Amino acid sequence: MMPAITFIIPGFLPAPAAITAADLPACPYLQKLLARADQRPQSRDSHEYLLAQFGCPADTVAPYAALSHLADRGETRSNVLRADPVHLSAGREGVMLFDNTMLQLQADEAESLAETVRPLLTEFAAELEVAAPERWYLLCEQPIAITTQPLMQVIGRDVSDRLPTGDDRTRCRRLFNEIQMTLHEAPVNQTRERRGQLPVNSLWFWGEGDLPALGTTAFDACFSNDPLAQGLARWRDIPVRSLPANLGELLAQPAAATAQPSLLVLDNRAERFHAYQDAAGWLQFIERFEQDWAQPLYRALRRGQLSSIDILPGDSHYHCRRRHVARFWRRPSAARLTAASG
Template identity: 35%
Template structure:
């Protein structure tokens, strides 16, 4: 069994807060990282890394998130559509000092009824024969257009909790989409649903984020035999490439006892949200749980020969790192275990 463990934000990206690592009892993780062979690469968001692993290329300067997600949200269209699909995800924008910050749906909830009403109004006032808004999932909205715009975008995950001015679309057709972006904000500003949300103390949906556009991909090759995750994008890749996808195991020790052969991708993305939203307490507590639930069992499994090779992949705003560990690496007595902060 070979395992690639993908853990976004395993390292805290704010280097001015070294104290965040103080008191963390994560001996198994630190041993695995210290004994393994490490490689540092440029920073990649999780979706970008996954696209690259599956040998996918950008389409017109965009990673094809939307057409892949259709495999989950609209399977029939994922098989037949010839249009260009782009994410038009609901977001909350707020002004902070001299810039505008974006919060994604991890910060709010939208009911199916609210999403459907938003779609009806967006299509009534802004939609036409050239583009149609759809909400196949309350938190994942799409726009369908006949042809690909000459425009480069950033994915939602790249801009979450960031100043949007640094990530707006660029390219020949970007001015058209800036106009649509502004018109959407005007429509949503006084929308009755947002007035109701505000009266209940909920965040309003005051904008959408365009990104992740592409045409349906007809053939995708997977480097893995299995994907284990609770993340929808990795599940969409499994569906698109016709490989096994299962939710994360609740008991890692029992899972390792099955000795399922093949190359397994395991996506542990629960550090991602607290890292992006700078929730230090939640990030630390989540990492402690990972030590008990994942790193300690995996350390033992490698030592006992149940796992042939473990690769830990992580990325944050600074860099991405790979740590490859085999059973023989654990016997490198001259390599002492070093604190987590020294690896990131």
């Protein structure tokens, strides 16, 4: 059997800036894996790398909305944008954006807020669809000519110079203003503010582009809760399952029992710890990763139960085979976790 596992963990390494080596929990197996693996710099972000692994041309605009909509609804759509609920806060550093990590929006709140926004969309002949409290979609009859910034690239940052550009930018910015005024008066937001919660005071449009013509992929199955990864797997027609809790749960899946399977595991939970510089959340994540994944991965590789492990934690690509485990002269180092690799 001997599966090969590619583990993509966007935003995992290096650690948030406030964390030093002294702050790290014990993670000897993760450090051994990284120290003894072959390493090369990873210039593309995790999602760009993922698209490339599914045969998308390098110059393809990543159609995040179309792919995540395919994952959510099981159907292909053109002219779809993400329209995710956010909170914008004006301060000395600019207009900062906060996503559902901070909002913790409930399903009934999301649907009520969306209903207040829908009458504003007639100019675009568009429908607003709520697939999940944190994932809304703008389904348009015609393309909207804008270029946008992915949500993960603007979380916790000033959005003033990251608003949509392109031929339809003026119409979109006018719509943004109308949405913000409407949401300001929404009863749901007023109730949230009385409870001390952040209101949803804007939507963030992003993810334009139609589904790409995919090439071949080496993966036989995908395991992730990330809508982009799930959408790519559906589009490529390979099995897709939710993120397993640990290596044992992964290897118990039917897809892992086929001949020489190549398994993709994508865990996106670390992204928001980085976006918000959440040191406590990141430290808890690495502690669980060591127990649930790094230790059993290292032991399975040493016993010959895996053919190879590829780990992409954000800053580099680490490739480890069984023979690499014997590289005892490569000493583990906490600095590899707390400083960007070259």
